[in-house]
Amino acid sequence: xxxxxxxxxxxxxxxxxxxxxxxxxxxxxxxxxxxxxxxxxxxxxxxxxxxxxxxxxxxxxxxxxxxxxxxxxxxxxxxxxxxxxxxxxxxxxxxxxxxxxxxxxxxxxxxxxxxxxxxxxxxxxxxxxxxxxxxxxxxxxxxxxxxxxxxxxxxxxxxxxxxxxxxxxxxxxxxxxxxxxxxxxxxxxxxxxxxxxxxxxxxxxxxxxxxxxxxxxxxxxxxxxxxxxxxxxxxxxxxxxxxxxxxxxxxxxxxxxxxxxxxxxxxxxxxxxx
Amino acid sequence: xxxxxxxxxxxxxxxxxxxxxxxxxxxxxxxxxxxxxxxxxxxxxxxxxxxxxxxxxxxxxxxxxxxxxxxxxxxxxxxxxxxxxxxxxxxxxxxxxxxxxxxxxxxxxxxxxxxxxxxxxxxxxxxxxxxxxxxxxxxxxxxxxxxxxxxxxxxxxxxxxxxxxxxxxxxxxxxxxxxxxxxxxxxxxxxxxxxxxxxxxxxxxxxxxxxxxxxxxxxxxxxxxxxxxxxxxxxxxxxxxxxxxxxxxxxxxxxxxxxxxxxxxxxxxxxxxxxxxxxxxxxxxxxxxxxxxxxxxxxxxxxxx
Numbered sequence: 001x002x003x004x005x006x007x008x009x010x011x012x013x014x015x016x017x018x019x020x021x022x023x024x025x026x027x028x029x030x031x032x033x034x035x036x037x038x039x040x041x042x043x044x045x046x047x048x049x050x051x052x053x054x055x056x057x058x059x060x061x062x063x064x065x066x067x068x069x070x071x072x073x074x075x076x077x078x079x080x081x082x083x084x085x086x087x088x089x090x091x092x093x094x095x096x097x098x099x100x101x102x103x104x105x106x107x108x109x110x111x112x113x114x115x116x117x118x119x120x121x122x123x124x125x126x127x128x129x130x131x132x133x134x135x136x137x138x139x140x141x142x143x144x145x146x147x148x149x150x151x152x153x154x155x156x157x158x159x160x161x162x163x164x165x166x167x168x169x170x171x172x173x174x175x176x177x178x179x180x181x182x183x184x185x186x187x188x189x190x191x192x193x194x195x196x197x198x199x200x201x202x203x204x205x206x207x208x209x210x211x212x213x214x215x216x217x218x219x220x221x222x223x224x225x226x227x228x229x230x231x232x233x234x235x236x237x238x239x240x241x242x243x244x245x246x247x248x249x250x251x252x253x254x255x256x257x258x259x260x261x262x263x264x265x266x267x268x269x270x271x272x273x274x
Numbered sequence: 275x276x277x278x279x280x281x282x283x284x285x286x287x288x289x290x291x292x293x294x295x296x297x298x299x300x301x302x303x304x305x306x307x308x309x310x311x312x313x314x315x316x317x318x319x320x321x322x323x324x325x326x327x328x329x330x331x332x333x334x335x336x337x338x339x340x341x342x343x344x345x346x347x348x349x350x351x352x353x354x355x356x357x358x359x360x361x362x363x364x365x366x367x368x369x370x371x372x373x374x375x376x377x378x379x380x381x382x383x384x385x386x387x388x389x390x391x392x393x394x395x396x397x398x399x400x401x402x403x404x405x406x407x408x409x410x411x412x413x414x415x416x417x418x419x420x421x422x423x424x425x426x427x428x429x430x431x432x433x434x435x436x437x438x439x440x441x442x443x444x445x446x447x448x449x450x451x452x453x454x455x456x457x458x459x460x461x462x463x464x465x466x467x468x469x470x471x472x473x474x475x476x477x478x479x480x481x482x483x484x485x486x487x488x489x490x491x492x493x494x495x496x497x498x499x500x501x502x503x504x505x506x507x508x509x510x511x512x513x514x515x516x517x518x519x520x521x522x523x524x525x526x527x528x529x530x531x532x533x534x535x536x537x538x539x540x541x542x543x544x545x546x547x548x549x550x551x552x553x554x555x556x557x558x559x560x561x562x563x564x565x566x567x568x569x570x571x572x573x574x575x576x577x578x579x
Contacts, residue, residue, distance in 0.1 A: 106285070106288060106289070106292070107292075109285065109288075109289050109292075110289050110292035110293060110296070113289050113293065113513070113555055113558050113559045113562070114293055114296065114551070114555050114558075115516060115517035115520070115551060115554040115555060115558070116517060117517045117518060117520045117521065118517060118520055118532070118535050118536075118547075118550065118551055118554065119296070119300065119551065121520070121535075121536060121539055122300050122301070122539050122547055122551070123300055125539040125540070125542075126300060198414060202416045202417075205416055205418075206416060206417075206418055206521060209416075209418050209521075210521070210524065210536070225418070225419060225422065228422075229422055229525075232422065232425065232426055232430060233430055236426055239419070239422050239423075239426065240423070240426075242419075243415070243416060243419030243420075243422070243423065246415075246416050246419065247411065247414050247415045247416065247419070248414075250413075250414040250415075250416075251410060251411065251414035254410065254413060254414055255410070
């Protein structure tokens, strides 16, 4: 299973990088003589457009491959951001304790008790839809999970002798955090980030689906799905394939994350990713 | 217990205070309701007059304090669009959201806990594999896509259920299934792993070796001990469903708080946004508080200081 996850995710990455050079059509290439063609195995479908065309005669396969770029880009950048914020706040909270700890933990409480989808939609409504804002909003709402788990780990690590030794040796807090504690939570961060990636990809596509994310002419899986929803009764393939693309990508990252957790974490702690 | 509860209550109030601040900041970033509500031909004097009526000409921190004072009294202002008190509008839409969320919650508990338990009893069995495959896919599929696929299959092709709106139970089935899917998957996996942890314990071996029926060992000795993490996630999922209902409600045109709020965001109707976010958050906090109390009932070992 983990191999399958790695393969699926690897394929998505490869097609995102090299796919656009290989496919014969651009994501915006319209052909009004071939509008709403079904996939090739159905009556009226042609092998030129294996998964059919949309209402403007654009090739679904080409659009899916271009869409992979957007989803992966947004996913990776967002995870990097929220992981960075969450890790540092979590380490500071766990290591320093006291007022800083309570402040950060209350912040996570507040964040966790808010209906984040509504909040995110409200912020995007205010800032205007764009890739940049999507990344910003998800990163700002998503760091909490990292902070909480990293804090918990640091609480144990900070009592270990090598940390005491570093303190006695006169290391600054920043040095202790980045050189002594960070390497010890690196495994957890890797696992968390991998499992988070899928979630963020779903988030991005949900926003694009609601028309609040990636804007045309850029193609994204979420906006393809939104187009497909309008034509649901005539053209089932429009909404079906982008969803499958999202699901398999996320499945790939989830399997990969599960495998990483089992491999990197012999004690088998269980993270609850929400 | 008493003092712990009081402290939790106090924390909850701090959180609610923080939420009001965030709500205030966001809704004031959304934009100027004046240019939205007045016609473009309105004179500058009209604009000033209107701003004054809404209290938007006062300093920001005063606006916040006024907002806070009113929020405590349950007054979020009058909806710009519906011309009715915002809180009343939200409360009027709340039963629909609760109906959907509770239905989805029941659905996911009824499926996930038995499935997780059965999978944990015989790891590697067909049921275990099937259950885990289902859970993996369920956690990976985007909710809005599943909703659309349900509409395509059960609404358009098979014509079993109506595709939008609220009415009898036939209207509830598809949205509830959609909303329940992710939680069902997550809870199935957690129940399985939580049960497997417990089944490894010595007291289970003792229970078996003293000749108890397997069924009793599983139900009384194992499941009861595995429940704590399961309840935690069920409670968290409930809160997430309240939030996730936004998308499900949008897809199925379900007349709940989520759809009301999304429309309010499109219309820049900020009294309604404020009231909707506030009510949803307060509910979520209340549920978490309630769960903390439940813990002590299920597991007397947990005592709060």
